[in-house]
Amino acid sequence: xxxxxxxxxxxxxxxxxxxxxxxxxxxxxxxxNACNFKCKFCAIQTSNEKLNxxxxxxxxxxxxxxxxxxxxxxxxxxxxxxxxNGEPLMCKDLAKMIRYARKDKCITEHIExxxxxSLFTHEITDSxxxxxxxxIRISIEAPDKVGYKEICGADIDWEKFIENLTYxxxxxxxxxxxxxxxxxxxxxxxxxxxxxxxxxxxxxxxSIEHVIPIWTGYDKIYKDFDINRNEGLHGHSVADVRVCPFxxxxxxxxxxxxxxxxxxxxxxxxxxxxxxxxSFIDIWRGGYYRDFLIGMLEKGRKxxxxxxxxxxxxxxxxxxxxxxxxxxxLSRYR
Numbered sequence: 001x002x003x004x005x006x007x008x009x010x011x012x013x014x015x016x017x018x019x020x021x022x023x024x025x026x027x028x029x030x031x032x033n034a035c036n037f038k039c040k041f042c043a044i045q046t047s048n049e050k051l052n053x054x055x056x057x058x059x060x061x062x063x064x065x066x067x068x069x070x071x072x073x074x075x076x077x078x079x080x081x082x083x084x085n086g087e088p089l090m091c092k093d094l095a096k097m098i099r100y101a102r103k104d105k106c107i108t109e110h111i112e113x114x115x116x117x118s119l120f121t122h123e124i125t126d127s128x129x130x131x132x133x134x135x136i137r138i139s140i141e142a143p144d145k146v147g148y149k150e151i152c153g154a155d156i157d158w159e160k161f162i163e164n165l166t167y168x169x170x171x172x173x174x175x176x177x178x179x180x181x182x183x184x185x186x187x188x189x190x191x192x193x194x195x196x197x198x199x200x201x202x203x204x205x206x207s208i209e210h211v212i213p214i215w216t217g218y219d220k221i222y223k224d225f226d227i228n229r230n231e232g233l234h235g236h237s238v239a240d241v242r243v244c245p246f247x248x249x250x251x252x253x254x255x256x257x258x259x260x261x262x263x264x265x266x267x268x269x270x271x272x273x274x275x276x277x278x279s280f281i282d283i284w285r286g287g288y289y290r291d292f293l294i295g296m297l298e299k300g301r302k303x304x305x306x307x308x309x310x311x312x313x314x315x316x317x318x319x320x321x322x323x324x325x326x327x328x329x330l331s332r333y334r
Contacts, residue, residue: 002203002206005207014320016325020290020333021248024251025078026249027077027252028081029082029084029097029252030084031093033085033254034055034086036090036116037118038154041215043215044086047218053258055086058091058255063093065275066275067100072279073280078108080101080102082101087119088115095131098128099132111134112133112134112135116138117140121164132174133175134175134176135176136168136175136177137180138180140195142181143194147185168202176204177204178206179205183210211227211228212232212233212313216264216313217311218266241315241323242323243297243326244308244311245318247293248296248320249320251284251289253275254268257274258271258273261292265307265311269305270307272289292305294330
């Protein structure tokens with residue numbers, strides 16, 4: 001049976017001891033920011049706000065440039081996530097992308113995707129497993145077909161959905177299958193029991209997370225869901241985080257090549273560079289990114305940038321603590 005636990009690394013490096021980093025620990029390459037679902041909690045897919053970018057699939061040439069740039073540094077990521085704000089299984093080159101990063105160029109120790117799982121077929125499963133993927137995170141939005149219609153606005157073939165996930169699990173080889181849902185989707189003992197009954201036999205790890213305000217400035221989530229303001233994503237206590245740790249070790253390459261500090265910045269208010277015109281390492285080590293991080297340490301996130309000011313995500317999910325260590329870290333930057 002699957003382990004009822006989340007996948008937070010219990011043996012994390014103390015981030016405060018090692019930053020500034022010459023090279024990030026992890027990178028999100030968003031191979032597709034479109035999605036086949038319109039989940040009620042997802043700002044980028046359901047908000048009526050006008051976005052200043054297209055929803056698209058990343059083309060192979062741009063993806064290759066990103067991977068080649070990382071390869072040319074001689075460094076290796078700890079984690080590469082081919083996911084950020086969309087559904088990666090909509091990208092027809094996904095298996096090719098996994099193979100190129102994981103096997104051909106070996107730029108990462110670990111590679112994973114986050115998916116709603118609805119587009120899995122036996123052929124897609126075989127192709128991405130053979131390409132070398134290490135983990136697949138599957139977000140389950142409801143324990144039954146009716147719930148999917150309510151939460152995602154999607155009619156899914158429930159029997160086929162479960163059959164495809166079962167095939168994935170039975171043919172996963174080196175890949176860890178992590179299935180998760182949120183408490184709002186399985187409210188009530190009966191639904192929670194049904195969730196575990198259906199999905200625990202077809203994954204390696206399984207958990208029920210809290211709904212949290214992940215999307216910066218997207219207040220509609222408070223109307224649709226009862227947000228627990230005491231417990232974070234993984235059940236830990238919510239605290240007001242002054243210094244957001246995420247941009248110190250990770251960043252996002254969007255499908256059009258724009259580099260942003262965080263996938264929760266869904267409107268792309270903090271653009272750090274453009275992979276079409278710059279190299280990855282020049283962006284990561286560049287003056288604009290550096291000034292942004294120094295400002296985070298000196299002023300705190302709420303005074304550093306208007307986007308960070310209204311973001312609650314660090315309060316609910318920051319595992320690395322930089323608060324109280326700003327002066328020591330700043331001395332290294334200087």
